Amino acid sequence: MEKHGFSGIWKLNPDKSGFLPNTKNQILTINTDGIDISISEELVNDRGEHLFISVNGRLDGSDSPVTGTMFADTVAYRLVDNHTIEGIAKKNGRICVKETAVLSEDENIVNVTYNSNDEHCNIQVFNGIFERVVDEFID
Numbered sequence: 001m002e003k004h005g006f007s008g009i010w011k012l013n014p015d016k017s018g019f020l021p022n023t024k025n026q027i028l029t030i031n032t033d034g035i036d037i038s039i040s041e042e043l044v045n046d047r048g049e050h051l052f053i054s055v056n057g058r059l060d061g062s063d064s065p066v067t068g069t070m071f072a073d074t075v076a077y078r079l080v081d082n083h084t085i086e087g088i089a090k091k092n093g094r095i096c097v098k099e100t101a102v103l104s105e106d107e108n109i110v111n112v113t114y115n116s117n118d119e120h121c122n123i124q125v126f127n128g129i130f131e132r133v134v135d136e137f138i139d
Contacts (some may be wrong), residue, residue, distance in 0.1 A: 003106040004032045006085060018127035022046045028110075028130055035059060037077055037085075041068075063090065072096055074093035108132045 012026040025044040030037070041053040055075050057064025063074040063106040072089035080086055083105070098115040112132040115123055 005082065005103050006030050006032050006101070006110070009133050010110055011133045013129045013131050016129040018125075020123065021124075023128075026128070026130075027133075032059065034082075035081055036132045052124070059085065 009030040010030065012023070012028075012034065014023075014025075022045045024046055026032055029040045029042075032038070035058060036056075037059050038056045039054065041051075043051045043053065045051060047068045050136060051068060053068035055066040057066050057075070057077060059077050059079040061076050061078040063076045064090065066072050066075045072091050075087050077085055077087045083103040085101045087097075087099045087101070088095055089099070096117055099112055101110050101112045102111055108131065110132075112128045112130065114126040115129070116126065117123060136138045
């Protein structure tokens with residue numbers, strides 16, 4: 001599989017990010033060739049609990065099962081262009097999160113905007129800045 005610019009290990013920079021509810025730390029590992037995609041997330045929530053979320057799918061907008069979270073059953077990713085991936089997460093067939101990931105021109109930062117529906121169907125917008133790392137473990 002030829003690597004795409006999104007491929008790599010990405011660590012959340014909380015100082016540069018907007019408020020991400022319940023998130024203390026987050027590492028994304030992305031493997032993609034621009035057609036297939038594999039994402040694993042290691043997240044530490046505000047209670048210090050470690051969560052491991054993963055999805056394997058295609059960048060064609062089709063739903064793929066997601067594991068490790070009670071907030072979504074499936075996610076569908078679409079490659080908009082070489083620097084933009086859009087995702088739609090669903091729970092019981094209902095859209096719960098729309099996300100847009102934008103890769104910087106130098107391919108060292110991914111800026112993710114999350115549009116999330118809360119329990120009252122109000123849309124909340126959150127922003128996460130992820131920086132490329134080589135080998136780093138979440139603390």
